[in-house]
Amino acid sequence: MRNEQQLKGKLEGISADGGVYGWAYDPLHPDAVLSIHLYADNHTIGIAESGIFREDLQRAGIGQGKHGFISGELPLALQAELRVGTRIHAFYDPERAHELPNSPLVLQREDLGQGAFNTYRLHPEVIAFFLPDSLRKAQVKTMAEIKQKLPPAIAHQMEYNLRNIERGEHILRQVETRIGQAKGRSILDVGCGIGGILVAFGLAGYELYGIELDSQRVRLCRKNLEFNQLDAVISGVDLCKQTMSETFDVIICNSVIEHVSDPERMLERMGKMLRPGGVLVLGVANKDALGNIIADPHYGLFGLTAMPHPAAGEMYRLLADRKQSYSVTEFYGIHWYANQLRRSVGSVDAVFAEPPRDWDALPGLFARVTQGFAECLGKQGWQSNPILRREFNLRFSRYIGEAWKAYMDALESGEREGFRRRYLEKSYHLYTVKDGKPS
Structure with a gap:
């Protein structure tokens, strides 16, 4: 029987693809592949196997180096629940009695820029807002999977909504060809919605103003602005x-x-x-x-x-x-x-x-x-x-x-x-x- 107290390992972080990674090693059974049980607060992430070769582990004398693990990209519905301050836990056992060193890992703002957020650069709560109700609890991990499960028109509309900042950047480039760069200029976005256009112009140095009549979208807009370290005056x-x-x-x-x-x-x-x-x-x-x-x-x-x-x-x-x-x-x-x-x-x-x-x-x-x-x-x-x-x-x-x-x-x-x-x-x-x- 395995003695979890003698196991070695470390929970290290969130990858650029949105997966949880680290390493785990049993000195008494160096060829064993360990199952690492991962959680985000009380949400189950899944199980990651520790059989990935890593040269840095081999150089450090940790077995033969075949002890890395990574969860793969998290389901979009779970990614959307993550917040700054969310605790990522990694355990050697399903009973959650023995936790890896460096666990829990407390998420920082830069960690939320991975996975789906690396694509859309939206606040996690905004991702959640646009996920269809039928897929919120499904274990889908990519937009491609979601699109396969939705009627084409609905999938297209969701993608359009999530590409909010990208559209803002396209408009910004067109504006700059006509009046030059910001230099302290101001922008009013009429019907600013979730704030993608404001984010694009704010990152370019504009003073930001918006009009939005929907209170829920105002809240999400402020989340996106905060997520990108910006602020705006928004009126109704x-x-x-x-x-x-x-x-x-x-x-x-x-x-x-x-x-x-x-x-x-x-x-x-x-x-x-x-x-x-x-x-x-x-x-x-x-x-x-x-x-x-x-x-x-x-x-x-x-x-x-x-x-x-x-x-x-x-x-x-x-x-x-x-x-x-x-x-x-x-x-x-x-x-x-x-x-x-x-x-x-x-x-x-x-x-x-x-x-x-x-x-x-x-x-x-x-x-x-x-x-x-x-x-x-x-x-x-x-x-x-x-x-x-x-x-x-x-x-x-x-x-x-x-x-x-x-x-x-x-x-x-x-x-x-x-x-x-x-x-x-x-x-x-x-x-x-x-x-x-x-x-």
């Missing part, structure tokens, strides 16, 4: 109903404008709050894109963007398999938003928000649209509102007829850019710089 002003006295060098409104009650007034007020020489960035999905017809960018429902508000809301209520609160108001075309910005601020530069789509994928997209239309019309939910089904049929038929004609014209003339901008690219960032010199 509704720009459709009131304005702000402050002015800003950069104002960003990303994936928000289609959810507000009065987009025209809101854009006008943002234009007045922008300082001369400043840049306003409006991020909006392209309702006419074939990809957004196949799966609406907010709810993943076929054909939803072809319908006006409130008919789209009623269609969602009738047909959606997974009901959520329908928060989209009127969803205009890209040209409408660009015209409003020209009136409120100045000339507009429309930039694809994602890498350009593959032109050769268009035949497949049209085939998927045709199939999706037939499947949508066949849904049982229409039975309670046949008039709405007829309206959808007419609107979609008009849309697809115009899209197909534009495609044929583009192939014949060789002028593809107009078609690409209207029907192929799924989302845009509209950049407009206000006339005048910066103060």
